[in-house]
Amino acid sequence: MRLCGRTELEEHGWLIEMSRNRLVCLLVPGDALSATTHNQVRMSAVRAGVDVEVLENASILNTWHGRLGLLSYKVGPPVSMPFTDERFFPPLSVADKVRRNLENGLHTLLLLDLDRNRENLDPHTALRTLLAMAQRRNYDNPNEGTMACVLSGLGQPWEKVVCGKISDLLQTEIGFRSPVSIAILASLDFSEEEMLSAFCQSV
Numbered sequence: 001m002r003l004c005g006r007t008e009l010e011e012h013g014w015l016i017e018m019s020r021n022r023l024v025c026l027l028v029p030g031d032a033l034s035a036t037t038h039n040q041v042r043m044s045a046v047r048a049g050v051d052v053e054v055l056e057n058a059s060i061l062n063t064w065h066g067r068l069g070l071l072s073y074k075v076g077p078p079v080s081m082p083f084t085d086e087r088f089f090p091p092l093s094v095a096d097k098v099r100r101n102l103e104n105g106l107h108t109l110l111l112l113d114l115d116r117n118r119e120n121l122d123p124h125t126a127l128r129t130l131l132a133m134a135q136r137r138n139y140d141n142p143n144e145g146t147m148a149c150v151l152s153g154l155g156q157p158w159e160k161v162v163c164g165k166i167s168d169l170l171q172t173e174i175g176f177r178s179p180v181s182i183a184i185l186a187s188l189d190f191s192e193e194e195m196l197s198a199f200c201q202s203v
Contacts, residue, residue: 069195076106
């Protein structure tokens with residue numbers, strides 16, 4: 001068994017060569033084909049004449065809004081938040097997409113990047129980065145008053161869902177465990193408010 005990072009999958013020629021004369025299984029959490037990188041591996045294999053079989057899996061992409069009690073027709077496209085450091089600040093398009101969803105009354109799933117050890121980007125860091133992006137764009141939204149939910153370990157014994165204003169979430173130490181995602185909430189209707197209050201911990 002070999003633990004692969006993103007770079008190894010993006011430069012996946014070695015994997016295709018290995019697959020020519022042996023059975024190879026690529027294990028991916030969630031919906032494997034929702035990631036462009038995994039479909040690129042699949043396409044390269046098909047072009048190389050390697051048979052590919054896909055076994056579907058449950059994914060945060062099609063379960064999160066139901067778990068929160070949000071209406072499925074009020075869900076916009078998801079957005080990925082990569083790690084940032086002193087050499088790399090994520091593209092401001094992350095804030096662009098979140099803002100577009102909010103303006104259209106749509107909730108956004110913010111997918112937090114994973115490191116090599118399968119640990120998520122810290123949700124506090126992700127929220128601070130999102131606010132910094134919005135500030136660089138001079139956007140009114142998202143802002144510290146925007147409602148959000150941090151979803152930790154959905155379907156696991158340690159599952160935790162915490163909702164509140166971004167400013168309140170940033171002040172709350174809860175001890176999230178991977179996998180973690182963040183829902184950025186647009187305006188809620190009455191039924192959504194009721195279900196959120198029943199299904200989530202508020203801060």
